[in-house]
Amino acid sequence: xxxxxxxxxxxxxxDCICGNLRMASRAVTAVYDAHLAAAGLTSNxxxxxxxxxxxxxxxxxxxxxxxxxxxxxxxxNIAGLVDAGLVEVRTGDxxxxxxxxxxxxxxxxxxAAMPAWEAAQEEVSRIFGKARFASLVRQTRKLxxxxxxxxA
Numbered sequence: 569x570x571x572x573x574x575x576x577x578x579x580x581x582x583d584c585i586c587g588n589l590r591m592a593s594r595a596v597t598a599v600y601d602a603h604l605a606a607a608g609l610t611s612n613x614x615x616x617x618x619x620x621x622x623x624x625x626x627x628x629x630x631x632x633x634x635x636x637x638x639x640x641x642x643x644x645n646i647a648g649l650v651d652a653g654l655v656e657v658r659t660g661d662x663x664x665x666x667x668x669x670x671x672x673x674x675x676x677x678x679x680a681a682m683p684a685w686e687a688a689q690e691e692v693s694r695i696f697g698k699a700r701f702a703s704l705v706r707q708t709r710k711l712x713x714x715x716x717x718x719x720a
Contacts, residue, residue, distance in 0.1 A: 603688040607681035616645045625667040
């Protein structure tokens with residue numbers, strides 16, 4: 569029985585949207601991290617810093633919702649940003665929410681990273697093709713939001 573299953577699914581791994589998105593993500597992350605290194609940020613740090621900057625002060629749960637990440641993972645990522653002096657966490661007005669804001673250092677790091685981020689965007693866009701790149705950005709965002717809503 570196991571051999572039948574193995575034979576039936578042996579070549580199907582490249583049909584897996586999850587596996588293909590993870591593979592593409594690793595390749596694209598390497599490009600962005602190479603560009604962002606000079607600014608002292610990683611693509612993951614920038615992805616979490618971005619909604620904090622856009623929404624500050626904002627509850628951690630809102631950051632998690634914006635980056636489609638579970639709250640525990642966001643908490644770990646934010647802890648790293650706190651340790652780096654890029655964000656600060658305070659108790660909200662009602663005491664139930666932990667509010668996140670950027671620090672002056674975080675805003676400076678974000679601003680310094682933007683030219684590197686632009687260069688990474690341009691490189692990946694050039695490699696993949698500008699129209700396909702723009703479409704892929706829209707489609708992956710739609711996919712992430714649709715799946716997150718369905719799982720909620």
